[in-house]
Amino acid sequence: MTGSDAPGRSHTLIIGLGNEYRRDDAVGLVVARRLREAAPESVRVMEESGEGAALIESWQDADTVILIDAVHSGAKPGTIHRLDAHEQPIAKKFFRFSTHAFGVAEAVELARALGRLPARLIVYGVEGKSYEAGVGLSPEVEAAAQAVVERVLGEIG
Amino acid sequence: MKSRTIKVDYIARVEGDGALYVRIKDGTVADVKFRIWEPPRLFEAFLRGRNYSEAPDITARICGICPIAYQMSSSHAMEAAFGVKVDPQVRALRRLIYLGEWIESHPLHVFLLHAPDFLGYEDAIQMAADHPDIAVRGLQLKKLGNELMAFLGGREIHPINVCVGGFYKVPTKKELLPFVEKLKWARDASLETVRWTATLPFPDFEQDYEFVALRHPDEYAITEGRLVSNKGLDIAISEFEEHSVEEHVPYANALHSRLKERGAYFVGPLARYNLNFDKLPPVAQQVARDVGLGPVCLNPFKSIIVRMVETVFACDEAIRLIERYEMPEKPRADIRPRAGTGHGCTEAPRGILYHRYRLDDQGVIQEAKIVPPTSQNQKSIESDLWQFVPKYIDLPNDKLQWQCEQAIRNYDPCISCATHFLTLHIDRE
Numbered sequence: 284m285t286g287s288d289a290p291g292r293s294h295t296l297i298i299g300l301g302n303e304y305r306r307d308d309a310v311g312l313v314v315a316r317r318l319r320e321a322a323p324e325s326v327r328v329m330e331e332s333g334e335g336a337a338l339i340e341s342w343q344d345a346d347t348v349i350l351i352d353a354v355h356s357g358a359k360p361g362t363i364h365r366l367d368a369h370e371q372p373i374a375k376k377f378f379r380f381s382t383h384a385f386g387v388a389e390a391v392e393l394a395r396a397l398g399r400l401p402a403r404l405i406v407y408g409v410e411g412k413s414y415e416a417g418v419g420l421s422p423e424v425e426a427a428a429q430a431v432v433e434r435v436l437g438e439i440g
Numbered sequence: 441m442k443s444r445t446i447k448v449d450y451i452a453r454v455e456g457d458g459a460l461y462v463r464i465k466d467g468t469v470a471d472v473k474f475r476i477w478e479p480p481r482l483f484e485a486f487l488r489g490r491n492y493s494e495a496p497d498i499t500a501r502i503c504g505i506c507p508i509a510y511q512m513s514s515s516h517a518m519e520a521a522f523g524v525k526v527d528p529q530v531r532a533l534r535r536l537i538y539l540g541e542w543i544e545s546h547p548l549h550v551f552l553l554h555a556p557d558f559l560g561y562e563d564a565i566q567m568a569a570d571h572p573d574i575a576v577r578g579l580q581l582k583k584l585g586n587e588l589m590a591f592l593g594g595r596e597i598h599p600i601n602v603c604v605g606g607f608y609k610v611p612t613k614k615e616l617l618p619f620v621e622k623l624k625w626a627r628d629a630s631l632e633t634v635r636w637t638a639t640l641p642f643p644d645f646e647q648d649y650e651f652v653a654l655r656h657p658d659e660y661a662i663t664e665g666r667l668v669s670n671k672g673l674d675i676a677i678s679e680f681e682e683h684s685v686e687e688h689v690p691y692a693n694a695l696h697s698r699l700k701e702r703g704a705y706f707v708g709p710l711a712r713y714n715l716n717f718d719k720l721p722p723v724a725q726q727v728a729r730d731v732g733l734g735p736v737c738l739n740p741f742k743s744i745i746v747r748m749v750e751t752v753f754a755c756d757e758a759i760r761l762i763e764r765y766e767m768p769e770k771p772r773a774d775i776r777p778r779a780g781t782g783h784g785c786t787e788a789p790r791g792i793l794y795h796r797y798r799l800d801d802q803g804v805i806q807e808a809k810i811v812p813p814t815s816q817n818q819k820s821i822e823s824d825l826w827q828f829v830p831k832y833i834d835l836p837n838d839k840l841q842w843q844c845e846q847a848i849r850n851y852d853p854c855i856s857c858a859t860h861f862l863t864l865h866i867d868r869e
Binding site for chain 2: 302303304332334335336337339340385389392393395396397416417
């Protein structure tokens with residue numbers, strides 16, 4: 284019944300996170316959808332709400348995981364942040380404006396504490412501008428979304 | 441005169457309204473203002489002009505943690521409007537997928553958000569460093585809930601197999617049976633967790649709450665029943681808006697629900713437990729008694745125990761439903777739209793979730809109304825804080841904030857706000 288969404292054996296997993304109905308919070312989902320079209324077939328692409336415990340389950344079979352989410356660190360809207368989870372802890376503050384409670388930062392750090400980080404975990408954060416209720420990305424974030432698609436393609440290529 | 445202000449933002453990007461604002465003046469609480477959740481007005485607007493069949497999928501996106509609750513309340517409302525009865529086995533499958541959501545949601549809150557409070561850890565990550573077993577068990581239980589939801593719903597986050605009238609596809613009994621062994625493990629793990637949570641240190645805190653939950657003559661109510669309270673409420677779901685009103689709260693630009701007759705009310709696991717203890721299976725009643733919980737619990741901090749008692753029930757009930765399951769002849773009832781209004785109310789993990797839709801003769805939505813559990817609990821949370829803050833008023837601000845957050849977390853407020861990363865602002869005069 285579920286087949287298509289069961290965890291696969293694919294080695295590279297891309298996860299776009301966000302809420303479709305909170306404007307720029309959807310950027311992770313937008314990037315994931317474009318990568319689903321553009322990435323090689325062997326790469327698995329998922330969309331998630333950002334609930335952290337589910338993330339840890341999602342990546343258990345993957346060697347390389349690339350997460351994309353909106354962030355609000357105070358930088359200029361559209362700024363692209365790239366974090367390597369094995370090089371630095373993911374600060375909770377970085378994602379504190381994310382609408383998720385046990386979110387990305389918690390998932391990465393809990394997985395680290397439990398020894399469940401994938402071999403390679405890259406987090407792309409796109410600085411959002413508007414997180415009000417509604418649909419559609421701000422122009423700055425829209426431009427950044429396309430840039431992230433290209434950078435991720437370069438990363439997995 | 442010494443005055444201090446505690447302000448906790450949750451999504452500061454939403455117009456800077458504080459989620460929690462406490463003002464202390466001369467050693468007493470001068471003001472408490474609480475706001476965590478906006479009503480889903482945006483979705484109500486999206487729904488107008490859409491076909492009835494789209495409501496389960498659209499509303500499922502309101503919450504990443506309880507999509508099934510939204511799908512079930514909307515489906516039941518549509519079926520009520522169209523006069524549709526579903527097959528008993530379809531009803532059983534709905535209850536089963538809903539139990540999956542409880543098994544997913546309760547352990548997430550208990551193990552990863554609430555337990556660290558009681559153990560004195562800043563968050564689950566710090567806790568996992570010392571107690572990896574606790575975090576791992578929470579993740580395992582939650583995973584089983586996800587598996588059940590994904591199996592029946594097609595996908596766990598936005599299940600796509602649920603529709604008005606039932607399901608697009610239903611499983612065979614053979615496909616369901618492998619869950620029984622896993623659920624037996626989960627029931628045991630939950631029993632053990634009930635015993636463990638009962639040993640946590642609880643503040644001495646009780647209030648004379650009005651609890652509201654669904655009650656059903658034959659079962660621990662989840663998808664059907666009458667709305668009852670411990671203070672005399674006993675109404676059909678369709679009468680909800682005659683008794684519960686949403687009050688505009690000027691300082692918060694939000695709505696607080698209250699009962700017209702009496703004011704604040706309390707929904708969720710503690711309400712269900714107190715009103716329906718007699719409908720819990722023996723295994724759940726027994727463990728509650730064993731740990732000294734009794735059939736009525738008025739301490740919201742002990743909701744961590746009650747959530748695990750409900751998880752024991754959820755696993756036990758899921759096993760029972762699977763063992764009695766027979767594949768229905770048709771996965772869903774036939775739907776013939778007609779003009780009218782339908783009401784649906786089901787027990788989301790956090791409490792009653794009410795939907796009302798007015799439809800035209802083609803089944804197009806003319807008006808939608810959604811009242812989520814967290815907005816109903818806001819007034820009780822605020823009232824708890826008025827009582828709770830004075831007990832800890834001498835604590836330094838960071839400790840006081842932590843206590844307040846813990847009091848709020850008792851309600852497992854919708855995921856956006858159950859966080860540990862709330863920001864505190866202190867203004868001293």
